[in-house]
Amino acid sequence: MSAPSGLVVVDKPAGITSHDVVSRVRRLAGTRKVGHAGTLDPMATGVLVVGVERATRLLGHLLLTDKAYGATIRLGASTTTDDAEGEVVATAPADAVTEEAIRAGLAAMVGEIDQVPSAVSAIKVGGKRAYQRVREGEQVTLEARRVRIDAIDVHAVTRVEGFVDVEVSVRCSSGTYIRSIARDLGTGLGVGGHLTALRRTAVGPFGIDVARTLDALAEDFEVLPIAGAARIGFPSYELDETQAAFVRVGRKLPLDLPADGPVAVFAPDGEFLALYERAGRQHGELARPIAVFV
Numbered sequence: 210m211s212a213p214s215g216l217v218v219v220d221k222p223a224g225i226t227s228h229d230v231v232s233r234v235r236r237l238a239g240t241r242k243v244g245h246a247g248t249l250d251p252m253a254t255g256v257l258v259v260g261v262e263r264a265t266r267l268l269g270h271l272l273l274t275d276k277a278y279g280a281t282i283r284l285g286a287s288t289t290t291d292d293a294e295g296e297v298v299a300t301a302p303a304d305a306v307t308e309e310a311i312r313a314g315l316a317a318m319v320g321e322i323d324q325v326p327s328a329v330s331a332i333k334v335g336g337k338r339a340y341q342r343v344r345e346g347e348q349v350t351l352e353a354r355r356v357r358i359d360a361i362d363v364h365a366v367t368r369v370e371g372f373v374d375v376e377v378s379v380r381c382s383s384g385t386y387i388r389s390i391a392r393d394l395g396t397g398l399g400v401g402g403h404l405t406a407l408r409r410t411a412v413g414p415f416g417i418d419v420a421r422t423l424d425a426l427a428e429d430f431e432v433l434p435i436a437g438a439a440r441i442g443f444p445s446y447e448l449d450e451t452q453a454a455f456v457r458v459g460r461k462l463p464l465d466l467p468a469d470g471p472v473a474v475f476a477p478d479g480e481f482l483a484l485y486e487r488a489g490r491q492h493g494e495l496a497r498p499i500a501v502f503v
Contacts, residue, residue: 212240214263215432220420221249221257233423234259237430246273247383247412250330250340252292255409256420263502264435270471270484270499271442275359277411278379280404282391284311285372287401290329290343291388301400303373308366311375314397315361318390323353327388357382361390374405414441435502436481439473443484446474456482457503464496471499 219230227248235243244265246258255278260268285303288295326332328349329340339349358381365376375394379387388404395402410417419433439445444467448456453476455462464485466472471484481502488497 212238212242212262213432214435215261216264216267216415216435216438217259217261217426217432218415218420219257219259219426220417220422221254222423223252223254226251227257230257230423231259234261234426237426238262238432244268246271247276249409250407252294252329252404253407253409255407256412256415256417257409258412258415261432264432264438266500266502267435267438267442267484271413272470273413273415274383275411275413276381276383276385276409277416278381278387279406279408279410280377280379280387280391281406282375282377282394282402283372283405284375284395284398284402285400286403287392287395288403290340290403291327291392292329292404292407295329295343295403299401302371303398303400304368304371306373306398306400308363310398311366311373311394312363314394315363315377315390317397318393319358319361321355321357324356324386324389324393325353326351326384326386327392329388330386354384356385358385358390378410436475436479439475439481439484443471443473444468446472446485448474448476448482450477453477453482456485456498456501459483459498459501461488461497462495466496472496 221230227245231243231245238261242262244260246268249257286297287299288297328343332339342349360380362378367374387407391402391404466487469487474482474485476482483501484499485496486499
């Protein structure tokens with residue numbers, strides 16, 4: 210019996226890579242055809258979207274550009290990795306840093322900014338993840354990237370033995386590094402900073418409330434069926450029988466789709482058939498297939 214096609218929203222534990230999660234899901238699902246979207250660094254926990262069987266083809270089309278995180282920033286120390294797993298390279302008393310200055314420093318990062326990713330990131334440098342190179346003792350320098358930070362909310366500011374711990378939640382675009390926010394906040398305040406905790410709470414429409422731990426999946430392995438995943442991840446369009454027959458062979462159709470991007474189209478019985486997109490009115494063809502799943 211083949212593994213069901215669908216998505217698994219995993220609550221990744223700390224200390225393992227996203228690929229480690231994929232390997233575990235492969236064993237649980239009994240198939241090699243497993244992939245993930247939106248890599249999480251080893252230190253981070255939280256939402257990792259994993260596709261099984263045919264749903265692996267959905268991953269590249271899902272609109273997972275919006276992310277949400279919870280994090281704790283420690284001010285008063287800089288580390289080699291911008292997190293608590295690295296070696297401390299500099300310290301400075303943070304007692305004099307005010308909450309107003311912290312909030313102002315974070316507010317200055319909201320919007321579209323050029324951000325230098327943390328060296329301890331999943332970006333590949335010469336075919337190897339940057340965090341692997343750093344942990345092997347290499348010096349890694351990454352170029353600044355344009356990112357979008359929608360909001361940084363401060364939930365608590367706690368003073369601990371000369372340090373200041375700042376609990377925040379962040380909403381941002383893909384490619385934003387929360388470690389870099391911690392590093393840059395500390396640099397701007399003149400005391401250094403790094404992350405002590407990082408948890409991704411949402412990826413696109415998939416939140417931590419629907420994520421399951423690997424232990425829970427080992428006890429009861431279930432996937433979100435591909436039809437349900439498609440309805441959550443994309444606008445949908447219901448076809449009649451004639452249209453569905455054309456979609457099954459990948460034909461363009463005179464459809465007025467509800468959105469410009471990928472739209473999930475469904476047979477009258479609810480079966481997910483394909484992703485289509487608007488193609489313009491040339492020759493009367495209004496929609497064309499992006500990927501057919503039947």
